[in-house]
Amino acid sequence: xxxxxxxxxxxxxxxxxxxxxxxxxxxxxxxxxxxxxxxxxxxxxxxxxxxxxxxxxxxxxxxxxxxxxxxxxxxxxxxxxxxxxxxxxxxxxxxxxxxxxxxxxxxxxxxxxxxxxxxxxxxxxxxxxxxxxxxxxxxxxxxxxxxxxxxxxxxxxxxxxxxxxxxxxxxxxxxxxxxxxxxxxxxxxxxxxxxxxxxxxxxxxxxxxxxxxxxxxxxxxxxxxxxxxxxxxxxxxxxxxxxxxxxxxxxxxxxxxxxxxx
Amino acid sequence: xxxxxxxxxxxxxxxxxxxxxxxxxxxxxxxxxxxxxxxxxxxxxxxxxxxxxxxxxxxxxxxxxxxxxxxxxxxxxxxxxxxxxxxxxxxxxxxxxxxxxxxxxxxxxxxxxxxxxxxxxxxxxxxxxxxxxxxxxxxxxxxxxxxxxxxxxxxxxxxxxxxxxxxxxxxxxxxxxxxxxxxxxxxxxxxxxxxxxxxxxxxxxxxxxxxxxxxxxxxxxxxxxxxxxxxxxxxxxxxxxxxxxxxxxxxxxxxxxxxxxxxxxxxxxxxxxxxxxxxxx
Numbered sequence: 089x090x091x092x093x094x095x096x097x098x099x100x101x102x103x104x105x106x107x108x109x110x111x112x113x114x115x116x117x118x119x120x121x122x123x124x125x126x127x128x129x130x131x132x133x134x135x136x137x138x139x140x141x142x143x144x145x146x147x148x149x150x151x152x153x154x155x156x157x158x159x160x161x162x163x164x165x166x167x168x169x170x171x172x173x174x175x176x177x178x179x180x181x182x183x184x185x186x187x188x189x190x191x192x193x194x195x196x197x198x199x200x201x202x203x204x205x206x207x208x209x210x211x212x213x214x215x216x217x218x219x220x221x222x223x224x225x226x227x228x229x230x231x232x233x234x235x236x237x238x239x240x241x242x243x244x245x246x247x248x249x250x251x252x253x254x255x256x257x258x259x260x261x262x263x264x265x266x267x268x269x270x271x272x273x274x275x276x277x278x279x280x281x282x283x284x285x286x287x288x289x290x291x292x293x294x295x296x297x298x299x300x301x302x303x304x305x306x307x308x309x310x311x312x313x314x315x316x317x318x319x320x321x322x323x324x325x326x327x328x329x330x331x332x333x334x335x336x337x338x339x340x341x342x343x344x345x346x347x348x349x350x
Numbered sequence: 351x352x353x354x355x356x357x358x359x360x361x362x363x364x365x366x367x368x369x370x371x372x373x374x375x376x377x378x379x380x381x382x383x384x385x386x387x388x389x390x391x392x393x394x395x396x397x398x399x400x401x402x403x404x405x406x407x408x409x410x411x412x413x414x415x416x417x418x419x420x421x422x423x424x425x426x427x428x429x430x431x432x433x434x435x436x437x438x439x440x441x442x443x444x445x446x447x448x449x450x451x452x453x454x455x456x457x458x459x460x461x462x463x464x465x466x467x468x469x470x471x472x473x474x475x476x477x478x479x480x481x482x483x484x485x486x487x488x489x490x491x492x493x494x495x496x497x498x499x500x501x502x503x504x505x506x507x508x509x510x511x512x513x514x515x516x517x518x519x520x521x522x523x524x525x526x527x528x529x530x531x532x533x534x535x536x537x538x539x540x541x542x543x544x545x546x547x548x549x550x551x552x553x554x555x556x557x558x559x560x561x562x563x564x565x566x567x568x569x570x571x572x573x574x575x576x577x578x579x580x581x582x583x584x585x586x587x588x589x590x591x592x593x594x595x596x597x598x599x600x601x602x603x604x605x606x607x608x609x610x611x612x613x614x615x616x617x618x619x620x621x622x623x624x625x626x627x628x629x630x631x
Contacts, residue, residue: 176610206520209528209548209561253612260609267602271595280549282560282583284591285462287386292379296372303368305605310362329372336379 092202096144099137100197103163104190106130111186127182130189131167138164156200158221162228163192173232177254184235188228215276219269223294226265227330230301233258234327240320248316255323256308263301270294293333300326364436388415390422391466395495423466430459447608450601457594464587477504481562481581484512484530485569493582506582507555509535513543515578517564528561530578546580557582 091097107130113123138160141151151157170185207216237255240248273294278284285291304322313319332339378386388396392415400412437452472478480493480503491509495501513531520526530546534554544552544559552559562581569575 206522206524206526209525212527213549257610260606264599264602264606267599271599274595275592278558278588279551282551282558282562282581284588286383287378287390288383289379292375292386296375296379299368299372299375303365303372306362306364306368310365 090198092197096137096140096202097197099133099140100160100193103130103133103137104193104197106133107186107189107193111183111190114183114186124182127186128167130186131164134160134164134167134189134193152217152221154200154217155220155224156196156202158217158224159192159196159200162224163189163196166192166228169229169232173254173258177250177257179236179250179254181232181236181254184232188231188235192228210280213276213280215272215279219272219276222265222272223269226262226269227334229258229262229265230323230330231327233262234323237320237323240316243316248313252313252316252319255319259301259304259323259326263305266298266301270298289336290333293329293336297326297329297333300329385411385415388412389418391469392416392419393469394472419466423463426459426463430456430463433459447601447604450597450604452601454594454596454598454601457597458591459594461587461590461592461594464590465585466587468584468586472504474502474504476507476584477582478585479581479583480504481579482510483577483579484510484515485575485577486512486514488512499579506557508537510559510580511535511541512578515564515576517576528564528578530561530580532559532580556586557584 092100106126110123110127110130113119113126116123138151138157141157141160145151145153145157147153150161152161166185166189170182174180174182233255236251236258240251240255243251273291274284277286300322304319304326307322308319311318378389381389385402388400388411392400392412397412397416400410400415402409402411433452433456437449437456440446440448440452468478477493480495481499482490482492482494483499484490489509489511491506493503493506495503511533513533515528515530517525518527518529528548531543532546532552533541533543534552535541536555546552546559546561548561551561560581560583561578563579564577565579566574566576
């Protein structure tokens with residue numbers, strides 16, 4: 089955990105603060121107009137942050153060469169994504185997206201190093217950014233799907249159809265990205281380690297996550313929205329698996345004393 | 351209670367299978383890479399030697415892993431056939447996205463089984479995997495295994511000559527690049543020179559050649575030498591797996607496009623007719 093300094097660090101923290109204020113305002117029914125304005129201002133701040141980084145790198149191509157840059161771009165992509173999804177599904181997810189923006193920028197602001205990393209030979213691959221990038225994008229999109237499906241646990245039957253359509257479309261998009269990330273990882277594994285599947289815990293959790301979404305789509309296709317709660321629970325289970333995939337390395341080290349081979 | 355039971359049993363079988371696989375994957379995640387790998391695909395070598403320390407006790411699980419491997423691979427074969435069947439059934443419903451996804455999964459499983467068959471039936475004439483340690487100027491055509499590469503695994507159908515091995519470092523002293531420049535001499539073909547780096551394997555005669563490791567040692571006269579370790583892997587099922595990947599990915603894109611177009615209706619895409627007959631869209 090190391091904070092960053094202005095201008096890049098300042099821009100990131102400004103964006104985070106703006107997203108947070110936007111989320112608080114959007115929660116309040118009377119402050120919608122102001123909330124929309126602040127949410128847009130956060131988007132502008134995120135774009136400026138990416139643009140500043142682009143100028144700093146002195147490359148003609150966009151700054152997407154490491155995780156720090158990729159997370160900056162994801163934060164800037166949230167506003168258009170939110171707008172598109174509103175147009176497509178009619179569901180307003182700006183509050184959730186603003187919160188998600190704060191979550192995405194947190195590692196960019198406090199964890200990832202902004203300097204150009206000296207990559208070890210194993211990570212020097214053209215597949216690094218596509219593989220990690222599609223997973224990051226997939227996780228963000230699937231988290232949005234889970235947020236959209238959450239109200240199905242208690243929503244009135246009249247709202248279920250809209251919530252279901254929105255979460256289903258979002259989950260389908262996330263599923264494509266999740267599959268792409270899994271397959272690119274497998275391909276990279278073959279090129280780097282010699283095997284496309286190593287039975288590594290992280291791989292197993294990723295595969296388990298993929299199967300949970302497989303279960304969701306099979307259930308949806310078979311039963312429709314007769315039991316909206318089951319759909320909601322399956323998408324939330326997917327989000328739980330995503331969180332466990334991301335944190336498994338840390339969790340498994342907690343009982344390392346018992347499983348010395350882990 | 352019975353209402354819930356009814357609800358659960360009424361759910362789709364495919365969903366339960368998916369959740370079952372998810373649970374199985376989580377169980378394997380607890381075991382760790384080495385044990386899970388052996389349980390699913392034990393090599394003849396692991397059968398003799400696999401020893402796992404667990405709860406301060408050392409378990410010789412090689413023989414057990416050999417049995418679970420046979421079981422797991424039979425089950426995989428059955429599942430792959432099941433996936434082909436559901437893929438073919440999806441043709442009748444003109445759900446070609448579903449066809450691609452299910453056949454793609456079956457291809458991945460089938461390709462893995464082909465590779466595992468090669469691992470089980472590996473021989474010294476055509477070893478499936480192995481490594482060799484070389485210093486500059488060495489020529490070799492044999493593969494070795496074990497922690498110190500002292501176990502003979504077999505002979506390659508071609509010869510490898512190491513021209514040079516170089517290590518480059520970053521300014522701070524971290525390794526930047528390991529590069530083995532090798533010349534591959536295949537019988538009946540002109541010799542060709544290839545660079546083998548991490549993330550950049552070479553190919554010869556069905557083998558992928560990887561930069562695996564390196565180290566410093568001394569030769570017979572006590573002079574310091576730097577050696578490189580190259581790993582050789584042959585997987586006859588690899589391109590079946592890759593075909594499966596392509597089909598799987600195209601299938602998910604097609605499926606997502608269908609979902610976006612609103613093709614998946616309120617009661618499922620392909621509602622059964624009220625009389626229980628097979629529905630067609």
